[in-house]
Amino acid sequence: MLPRLEYIKQARVRLGITQRKLASLTGVSTSMINQIESGRCKPSYDTARKIFEVLGSLEGKTSMKAGDICSRHLIYVQKDERLHRAIELMRKNSISQIPVFDASKVVGILTEDGLAKIMVEKDEMELKDVRVSQVMESPPPQVDVSTPAKALIPLVRFTRCVLVSEKANVIGIVTITDTLKMVE
Template identity: 35%
Template sequence: MFYEIEEIKRRRKKLGLTQKKLAELVGVSQPLIARLESGDLDPKLSLIKRIFKVLDELEGKMTAKKIMNPNVIFASPNDTAKKVIEIMWEKGISQIPVIERGKVVGTVTESAIIKRMLEKGADSLVEIKVREIMEEPLPTIPPDESLENISKMLLNSPAVLVVEGDKILGIITKHDVMKVIKG
């Protein structure tokens, strides 16, 4: 995540906030906000994150928690590819995270299935185990991740998992982002 400190003043003014009000919302002093905006202070990343989180909330920015699908369908490394294909077809999804002992260990995608079919034939998908065709795990993000960062991540990944601690809260696909943009 990249934060531009110069954005703070612009966004604060756009929201019609005084330095004092922003300071109250963030839990810091007004002089600290003034020094930050004037460039006289090299702040800790944790402070910058807090400020941007407050600004994002005030602007009603979309976060991962707001756009995620909480109904994540998982596969096991021991499931057959045929079973996963049936689930993907039935649910209209193009990727499934693979879980083993509560931990994400990979992902099965339509591309991985088609690649295997081209290499070994369609019959090879009947008994082959997911562990033999799964790809790298999907990237994970916190529930407060911004729509902008999620969109950037989805340029290189079919989906992202929303995670808090060790708990998977949901999944976000390109389709979910398109729904948000569409309104």
């Protein structure tokens, strides 16, 4: 099933190409592209498919991927480490969340909000012997390096961070700040 025809103009404008350029890439006349975009003409299925294929290939070449915007210097802790070590790493590196691993597998995350709740519940003496695994939250979602960066924006807004993997190995993290790289 093809996308709606209104998408043709939106995609063309977003890509910054003219009707003439789209027409030459698809083998359709400029007049036909104009008529399709204005709603005066309904193209055949084959013509519409060809237009969408060209637009899709152009978007694939120009759009950023998760691997392009992720921070590849991943700071993390192991689940058996003391909570104080995780807090120290977070403060030293000015980060608001830190992934938790069990060897090479992601098993959770520590966040500033989660740590604030724990600190309210326990006094400082109780926190000295707490292990990361005792207070970590569920792990954040993971995406492949080739995932379109635009698809990450709603996910990051909801989960605060997304881990980026390549060949099943976590290689980076995307936070809300990282999504701003798409504007540059």
